[in-house]
Amino acid sequence: MDRRLPIPLALALVVVFGYGAMVAVANWDLLARGLPPRDLFGAPLLGTLALLPPVALCAWLIRRHVRRPARILARDVRALLESRTADTEIHPPRGHALGDLPAAVQALGDGLKGSRREIRSAMATATAQINEQKSWLETILQGLAEGVVVCNRRHQILLYNPAAVSLLEAPEAVGLGRPLFDVVSRAPVLHTLERLEWRRRQADAGAEPSARFVCTNALATRVLQGRMSLILDGGGQTSAYLLTLVDISSEVDTMQQVDAVRRALTTDLRGAVGNLRAAAETLDAHPHMSQEDRRAFQQVLRSESETLSTRLEELAERFRGHALGRFPMSDLYSDDLLEGVRQRLRDDLPDVTLEMAGQPLWIQGDSLSLVRALECLLRHLVRHTGARHYGAQTLLGDRRVYLDLTWRGPAVPAAQLERWLDSECGDEMGGQTLRDVLERHGIELWSQACDDGEHALLRLPMIPPSRPQFQAEGSRLPPRPEFYDFGLMREHEGDPQRAAIPLEDLSFVVFDCEMTGLNPMGGDEIISIAGVRVVKGRVLTGETFEQLIHPGRPIPPSSIRFHGITDQQVQGQPDITQVLPRFKRFVGDAVMVAHNAAFDMKFISLKEPDCGVRFDNPVLDTLLLSVMVEDENEDHSLDALIARYGIEIEGRHTALGDAVATAHLLVRLMERLRAQGYRTFGEVMRSSSMAAQLRQRERSLALQDGRGPAVGF
Template structure:
């Protein structure tokens, strides 16, 4: 409804209501006067006539006054407001430059000037916004063209995918690398054109690295390299995957670059065959030459002097030829190893992927043991090789339970597959190596994978009686995450003297037969009684003398307070990293369940136990497990030295340290130290848990006496 009509109806209603009120008042007045006898002649008084005559006159007069007021209001207010409203609507919806016009009385001139100033400023701001949007659009278009130019000029295929492997972006060179023109585009799955297993393996490696927080220190961050192939197997691709992390550090997708290395590998294959013919093909002639020499040396018809001279020459040349062949073989292996794409990584991730493949099939049980080491390899082909070898051993021996772990050698890292049974014969092993491994790019055989890694496998028996298959790998470059930090001060809780003797069912059991959980904490400081809190807790299980690196507990904890920078310098944990993590009263029951009835092991256990004991009441749990302290055991075993901090003990026992000053890293190092200590404890006639607790108590008594002195 129009504004002026609304005002008109309002005035009309006001006039009618006013007239009705006047008539009603006059009627009441006349009626009251008649009842009081105040009229001169009430019998002949006609109130209605007076009311209609005088009331109507007053009403008409009032209506006339109201109409005049309305006309004046309409001219001075309603009409200008209507004009202003229409002007504002015109400026907002039709013409931003429009100015509201006013030709009536001057009383509303200020209002019109103010409204026009607002319209002018609004138009100016709108124009600025349009200019900014145009500039931003132009900049985006410019960057888009630059990105398109960069992607077009790249000699590698670039693909961006989400977690469902759907393509979000790709460049034209991707089509050339994949040798396709159709069946590929935005929204389609990358796995329809590239072999899915290497993609899945690489993604799992990176996801584990990010979940464990190792990507912050890893030299490649959230990136890894691997080899895959087109879905038809005709082209081998060298790929690099980088995870896309959201603000919370969770993978949201990945970027993958692809390069066709088929021709390079083909040329490499031709070179390999030529080198093999030129090197390994000479072994038989050399052997024949040696045999001929031996026969000639055994010929009694030749005089002694001539035979000796001839033999010296022939043997000398044979040795030189043999050395030449050996050098060529070494160069051949170095050449193919240097060409094949490899990366450095932790064996824990590599072996866990092997165990995971069997865990999904639930047919063979593979347990990851031993401390992790750094290896240099093509992880995808090595995972396939190890899976293939385990299946071959299982088919041959009918064994369904295996351990897989690593051991550091002087120059190499040895991956050991162990089982209860007999070793595999060399002839049988040799036959396995000529089989093509399913899923490998370029249809590699097991021997090819070993050649690429300068490796040869063999089977023998370990010192503990288990059979094993040993696969040497190239030692990787260790990522040093530790800084030049002073060792943590030693804490001795003399209440450990009152540690109750363990239950009889485990007190006299051999140490090697017990189940252990080796744990460590990271905290905001060193004084739990003064408000310092736990920020990280981790543990690893030891069962039957095996460090089960596949069974770990690793949690960040929200301490409910700020983490001092001096503490962050030690363990690298910041306030942002723990902001969304659960508090200790929720984490500690989970750790308690993980520990179960196992014996607890820690380095400087009194420090860690003090923090835990102060949180037991709030968490509703209680740790009554037996406790062994590697610090006290080190004092007992190596009383000749005052150096009993973790790095010094690890150095003495030859345990490789990495990821130091993290809860999980320190727990793994402590576990490795304890495993080495078991042999030395046995030599010193400490073979049961009660004996280990007894010698630890003696060391505490010695420390107490030193403190008193």
């Protein structure tokens, strides 16, 4: 029975009773003699009509000062009780006739909030040490050059560090709860896990607790060397495993180059060497052969020698620098290298300047020995040329990065450079000469005059870095501070079907789109899409997706006033066919969530055939979830809900700003759903579907009555 029905029914009964009383008064003499009443519509009807205004006034006063304040009070009380992590305010209604009840309820709410604050304070104190250790863990993980990934037995990612995101080259696919095998090859990991579990079952105390393996990232662009270690629970069973990953692509390339040289020396050149030996032995064995035969054998010797010499030179050029990888080297920034040299020269050569020109570049080498070698070369140049001002410039070559030292004056003769190579680089270098350092880095010096005729340069061909020289600003990974959650280590319980998954075990991607207009069938396009992950009730603001999209059509001024995205901003941005597959990789198999989700999903679904993707993920609508936990007559627009729940928002009417705000709203609504008895995803989906039907029916009735669309739709 509708809770709103008793009061209108009581007022209706008052009117009916009044009408009966009027009939009785008007026909009292007839009724006293036991006769039926004759006057049923005259005076009784007029008297009853006179009762209607005061009855209507009573109804309006009850609704205005009793029912409506009571509904607002009940709404705030329910929100406070069901929102465990936020202290929702209770707002006493104005102009009510509830007496001291609102003040008493507010005092009760303040007492509840005070108790909650005390509990939270006690919990914060008890977990202070854990949080400090957590901070240490974050710092350690972020500082490691090796990629670190922890996965549960379902091969879902529980922990990762920024180095792992960089190594795996798939930032959209790396996230808490995401499948590991979306970013690394499956077979090596499973094989290594089986090996380690077999060792554990054998209870071999001497067995190594970890194992190495080699795999590739999902794109097969990098070869990774990994080490796996098992993580055991209190019962000694494997609950998770730890992976550390290192990029060995360059080492594999070096080994391939070594194999190529080995094959050339043992196979390719064997024929030429054999021909040379046979021709030489024949000449030696037959000293009296004819001049014609002798010239033929001499031609074989000359031809094979030239072939052998050319091939060896090709191999030397191809292999130059590859064997250097055995000495510990790292990527160095040329500016940092030259600053080290400037610091070394500042004390005893204060009038000598070294200035960097052009764009600094990355090189590879040993920083200490290169700084000492460059210092040694500059000291020789100062003594030889007398120049006090030197320039330094890095240039990209075909296979090397050229570091040029320039000065005003003539070039240095090759013989002089050769004498410099035997000088020592400093006491701390253990007697190493300039030649030792340069040969270790595969550097062959030469000096030449510059094109202007006034300057000369000394060129050092440096080893190129392992990293890309330049990286577009847009492709740099954003900081991702929230990158672990050990709570995911718990296995799903009960029915493995999605409908039976508990709400707290779900992973969500909350998304939002900005469009050129509101008519997807009329040609309006998506111009911005963004999403943020929500895992275990946490909004992971470090795991976001945001991309502007070129719509292929002008953006109307009316839309620009709403979201602020102009034609200039989308110029040069990728189109929807490039962005939507990336967004699908980011979403994975998570539950998609949006406010008024049907509107955004309509735009996306229309583009699925052109983009070659299909978003078959379950979709939740925070508008419908709000209808489930509150009265349908409330304002369920995003602005109203954000204000009601006290959610702070940055970048309203931007795709990412709205997505993050909706994500925080989702967390609050999920708390209230669990408080109201919803436990599984299937229960929420069924109820939200019924809420959608009721909402649509209410909207249809409102349109038929001429009252306009229902609020929030």
